[in-house]
Amino acid sequence: MAKVSPGGKNHSRPLLEVRNLHAAAGEAEILRGLDLTVNLGEVHAIMGPNGSGKSTLANVLAGRPGYRVTEGTVAYEGQDLLKMAPDVRARKGIFLAFQYPVELPGIRNREFLRTxxxxxxxxxxxxxxxxxxxxxxxxxxxxxxGFEPDLVKRNVNEGFSGGEKKRNEILQLSVLDPVLALLDETDSGLDIDALKIVAEGVNRFRSPQKAIVLVTHYQRILNYITPDYVHVLMDGRIVKSGGRELALELEAKGYEWVREAVAAAAK
Amino acid sequence: MTQALAAYDTYLSDFQALTPELDRQPEWLRDLRRRAFAHFQEVGFPTARKGNEPWKYTNVGSIAERRFASASGGPPDREPAVEDLEAVAPWCTVWHEAVFVNGRYSPGLSASAATHEPKGGLRGAVVLSLQEAIASHEDLVREHLGRYARYDHDGFTALNAAFLRDGAFVYVPDGQEIPTHIHLLFVTAGAGEPMATYPRTLIVAGRQSKVTVIETYVSLDGAPCFTDPVTEIALNEGARVDHYRLLLDAGAYHIGTSRVHQDRDSSFASLSFATGPALARNDFQVLLDAPGASCFLRGLYVTTGSQHIDNYLNIDHAQPHCTSRLYYKGILDDESRAVFGGTVLVRPGADKTDAYQEDKNLLLSDRAEVDSKPSLEIYADDVKCGHGATAGAIADEALFYMRSRGLDEQTARVFLIKGFASEVLDAVQPEPLRHWLEEKTMRVLPRFTVEAPA
Incomplete structure (x- = not known):
């Protein structure tokens, strides 16, 4: 699928190409041969049961220390992503919205974001x-x-409620304006109002020049952010891919159904 | 003869040389000084012998065994220039400056420091050298001097009292609020020679008075000088004193003793900042001696190389309905070491006491070490007390979070260190002082320098 951006720059190659990715945290191998291709303009939802490796994928792509890539490649804009330091990845346009945003005592939101x-x-x-x-x-x-002006002046995430922390992630996303947004369980811990605000922020970010990989356990957030693709991650591999209807099917039937179908197909 | 004994002989001959001076002083002061020296001869310097808990982690052998030149010879050959002082100490043209060189008041430097007429003036506050005060306010000095910091506390307070020749005297009459900050600047200028100085400060705040005093120690040539200051602060009913104590005397052995006495409804806020000394002891004690008194002691110490800082902080809740807060933080690099000790004592009958003490340390090197032993001794029933101590490296999680937003690792570390310090420094009220301390904190840690964002 070749796309040409308005600037005339050729983006015929994928924005992100993950091939046969194996990654371990400590001794445990979590990703076991994961493949994923993301083009500009696309929204991918990665769904899967707990422990399937969803967060590991987001974290490995962002460069979180503590994970070891044992096999496979990741190309971002055609370059070897795995060789880049986390801050280099960020400057090149990768943004990870944290599942658990970190509190930074003594560091003001405004100054942090400006830097x-x-x-x-x-x-x-x-x-x-x-x-x-x-x-x-x-x-x-x-x-x-919908961020209170007072929160902008306060220390980063310090004393914020769960919803305020997630909103702060979306605020950072919109200010830093990256190319590839990785949303790690951004919907967890949010009530319905907070979820809508966060989803609106993500939808505003969505454009033909951006891409989103959204990791989630529940399909709830997909009622507000319509994905182009839905992938089911199990035991460290993507075992099934489809359109948004797959998410609804998962919601209705649970993950065991996929597991059985995959096992049956393997026989 | 051992080195230590030779050093003791030096103190003896230095003290004997003071006889003509002692003879000219009022009898009560002469007696005090003679008794103090006798006490020093008896107890000497403290040692980490078994059971001597207050000195368990700090060895003062490097002071006991060394011979320091006594500053009894009067002012140094060449008085430092104002520019020399500006280079090492915080400076603000609207403060009232009192400068002491090698323990003696320097009228010249004090005057030339005051380039501007302080805004609002001293409004009835008296800022004098202790020598002058003994002449002009003898009754007041006699009433308070040595009452809170007793000469027989240890060898260091004894030496300070024995060699008590000059120092600072601040008196705020009842009901006076002093808008001008008073800066007491103690300078050691030893011309390369290891020098011993004994600065003494007495601050008496009258009823319902309010004053800010900044007490700064600097050394000009980085010689391993011995600074043995004693500070006494008395707060009368309803007084408020904001106190800053800055240990910037690079390379010094600094053994400081501060004693605060608080009367009913008085409030005392102190912030201690230490970066300079090779060995520093901050023995700070507050006596909450009447209901309604409150104190808030903050501290930030930043150590590198083989520096050693010992904060020994004691709060004595002698009466009910008093509040105390103790909040110290340390940033330690290289193989430096910090000790945090002392006790919050709640005496029988001191009900409704509200006390909290905390010591948090950021270790920038795995060779740095902290011994943090906050403790509570509670003999009353109806109290609210707590304490805590932590020591840890920069959190990987925080570092990754910042880097994931595009900050390079060094910038992220600098942010985290500044953030850690700011939890103490944000409480510094005088803005020029706060900025100076923020900048100084990072200057002490050259490994963590980044270009400031414009």
Whole structure:
């Protein structure tokens, strides 16, 4: 599927190409030969039971320490992603929305985000943003995700409720404006109102120049974010792929059905 | 003769040389100093012998065995220039500066430091050298001096009292609120020679008065000097004192003793900042001696190389309805070491006591070490007390979170260190001082330097 961006730059090759990925945390091998191709403009939902490796996939792609890739390749924009430090990945446009956002005592949201955006913009060759311009941008984006002005001034995630933390992830996403967003169980721990706000933020981000990989246990969030593809992850491999109707089928029948079908097909 | 004994002989001959000076002093002071020296001769320097819990982790052998030149010879040949002081100490033209060189008040430096008329002036507050105060406010000095920091506390308080020749005296009359911050700057300028100094500070805050005092120690040539200061602060009913104690005397052996006495409804806030000394002891004790008194002691110590800092903090809840907060943090690099000890004591009958103490340490090197032993001794029933201590490296989780947003590893570390420090430094009220301390904290840690974001 060849796509040409408005700028005329050829994006005929996939944005992300994961091939036969094996990864371990400690001694335990979690990913066991995972394949995934993501093109610009696409939204992929990765679903699966607990312990199937969903979060491991998101974390390995973002470069979290503690995971060991034992086999396979990951190409991002045609480059070897696994060789890049986490901050290099971020500057090149990969963003991980954390399942459990980290509290940073003594570090103010505003200053943290300004420094992060500055690092990203410098990498993109964009000029420095004046403090006033940044503040304006941040305030606009914060308003869009329904973030209390007070939270922007506070220390990063410190004392935030679960919903505020997740909203802060979406605020960071919209300010840093990456290319590939990895959402790790962003829907967990959210009530229905918070879920809608987060989903709106993700939908605003969605565009032909972006891609989203959304990791989730429940199909609930897919009522608000319509995926182009749904993949079922089991025992460290994608065992079934389909359109959004697959998510509804999983919701109705559970994961065991897939497991049985895969086992039957293997016979 | 052992080295230690030779050093003791030096103190003796130095003290004997003071006889003509002692003869000119009021009898009560002469007696105090003679008794203090006799006490020093009797007890000497403390040792980490078995059972001597307060000195379990800090060895002062390096002080006991070394010979320091006594600063009895008067001011140094060349007085430091104001620029020399500005380079090592926080500075603000609207503070009231009192500068002491080798323990003696320097009228010249104090005056030339005051380039601007302090805004609001001293409003009735008295800031004098202790020598002047003994002449002009003898009754007041006599009433308080040595009452809270007793010479027989240990060898160091004894030495300070024996060599008590000058120092700072701050007196705020009843009902006066002093808008100008008072900066007491103690400078050691030894011209390369290891020097012993005995700064003494007495602060008396009258009823319903309010004052901010900054007590700073610096050394100019980095010689291994011995600084043996004693500070006494008395807060009368309803007084409020904001106190900053900055240990910036690079390379020094600094053994400081501070004693605070609080009367009814008084409130005392102190922030201790230590980076400079090779060996530092911050023996700080607050006596909450009447209902309604409250104190908040904060501290930040930043150590590198083989520096050793010992914070020995004691709060004495002698009366009911008092509140105390103790919140110290340390950033330790290289093979430096920190000790946190002392006790919150709640005496029988001190009901409705509300006390909390905490010591948190950030270890930037796996060779750095902390011995943190906060403790509570409670002899009253109806109290709310707690304590905690932590020590750990920069959390990988926090580092990854920041890097996943595009910050390089070094910048992320700097952010986390600054953030850690800010939990103490945000409480610094004078803005120029807060900025100076923030900057100083990072300057002490050159391994963690990044270009400041414009």
């Amino acid at each position: 992060a955006l500055e690092a990203v913009r410098q990498h993109r060759g964009e000029p420095k943003l004046a403090v006033r311009e940044f503040n304006k941008l941040l305030d606009e984006k914060a308003k869009a995700v």
